[in-house]
Amino acid sequence: MAVPQVTYDDVLAARELLKGVIAHTPVVHSRVLSESIGGPVYLKAENLQRAGSFKVRGAYVRIARLTDEERARGVVAASAGNHAQGVAFGSGLLGAKSTVYMPEGAPLPKVEATRGYGAEVIFAGHTVDHALQAARRHADETGAIFIHPFDHPDVIAGQATIGLEIIEQLPETGTIVVAIGGGGLAAGVALAAKHLRPGVRVVGVQAERAAAYPESLAAGHPVMVEPQFTMADGIAVGRPGDLPFEMIHYLVDQVVTVSEESLSRALLLCLERGKMVVEPAGAAGVAALLDKPHAFEPPVVAVLSGGNIDPLLLARVLRHGLAAAGRYLAFRIRLADRPGALAALLRRLAELKANVLDVVHERVGARLHLDEAEVLLQLETRGPDHCDDVLAALRRDGYKLIFS
Structure with a gap:
């Protein structure tokens, strides 16, 4: 392949161009993530950038x-x-x-x-x-x-200014974790950060439903994949850029993938514990930390690459995240169709300390016998153990649970 076309001097020149145009975003300490990995974790808050992302x-x-x-x-x-x-x-x-x-x-x-x-x-x-x-x-x-979103030297040089800021803000950084779509952000961050701190590790993160880099790195050249639907639309790119791929091949230490469940849990954590509104792609680095908390050398900086999220998607992702965290439970339950049956079920749920969010009671349906009713329940729970306790108690009571 050709020699990379972006130099550290290009990055310094890009920073001069950006003076007075962009925000110098903060690096914020995360106590909950620090406790999880056993060392300091910081969040580079590009979700607070002008126009809502690093782009x-x-x-x-x-x-x-x-x-x-x-x-x-x-x-x-x-x-x-x-x-x-x-x-x-x-x-x-x-x-x-x-x-x-x-x-x-x-x-x-x-x-x-x-x-x-x-x-x-x-x-x-x-x-x-x-x-x-x-x-x-x-x-x-x-x-x-x-104006290519990632496969151009000027674009990569601009994104690389994040790497400059991270090392200047936290000179002792051990690992930078950053989302990868086409690769411009990860390539630029790695170039700048490793120039200032050669020993820093850079880990790229892709959504597993749109992960072209693992296959491309294994092949030694960019490979086209057909992205599946992923909530992380900002990094759903089917083929790595030629220039970012070459730079990532040489400069990025590891590329990992994260599931939709991990992305939703990460978004929930950013919102609930970090007070940060982040889109799913922007939370990819946090998702990687949650998946393998002991795989990263601290101090760790996770780049929150964007915060532009549709409120409707946010509501769905939060529900998904709550379910993944064991704090939201939805299922159907078959009851005898007689007076007091539904009231008895709701009393039992109250005894089990499960908060009922919604109830849909169905008494007529092709799958029901004449003496049966079915209830769709949505519950708020306190975690995975509480979910297990609630379901086990209902089964012991003789209720037929249906998950679909």
Whole structure:
């Protein structure tokens, strides 16, 4: 492969361009994660960045380095949302017209925010890779400058400024844990951090339903995979970028994957214990820490890469996270259809200290006998052990439980 096209001097130059444009986001200590791994853990809060994610760094640097003639032709980008907002925001500051292609089903708040920053939004396909193809065609047809979300030296240099900040804010950092989609963020962070602190470990994290890097690293070159649905839409990229892949191959120490359950638990922890609103992709590093708390050399810095989450998705993910944490339980239960049966069940749940959130009582259905009723219950519980206790007690009482 070609020699990487991003240098430490490029990163320093990008930081100069970004002065007065971006926020210098804090590194916040997490007591609960520190207790979990047995050493200090900090969160680099890029969810508090302007436009809600790290993406504004690379997008602004790329657009700022265009010539006046190039900016006059306008820019075009493709994104599930965060890069879209970064391009729209940067274009507005620099006086360039922007067009952004987004996949169908992109989160509505990200779509509206992108339009709010002045970009024209066009939907294309169902994945970021489909949107990328449409954006490239637009660039070919109109002469607009294509702003790649991760596979360009200027973009990587902009994202790399996060690595500079982390080591300057916490010089003793032992491990940086960072989400990987196309790879621009992880590549940049590794480049800058390892230049300042050669012994630091950098661990990349992918959603297991959209994990192109493990297969690509094993093959020695970028491999295309078809991403499955994942709540972490911000890192659901089917093929690594050529330049980020090369840099990650040499600079990133390990790439791990996390499940949807781990992502939802991480988001819940960030919100409940860290008081941080984070999107699922932004919580990927925290998910990795929760999965294998003793696999990371402290002090650890996990990058919260974005906070742009649809409130409706947040509600669903929180419910998912509560269930994964053993604090939310939903099931059907078969009862005798006689007066007092439902009241007796609810009294029993009260005795078991389970808080009933919702009850749906069904007395007529093809699967029910004439003397049966079925109840859909949603309960708030106090953890996995409490869930087990409640279910075991109901079974001992003779109730038929149905999970579906």
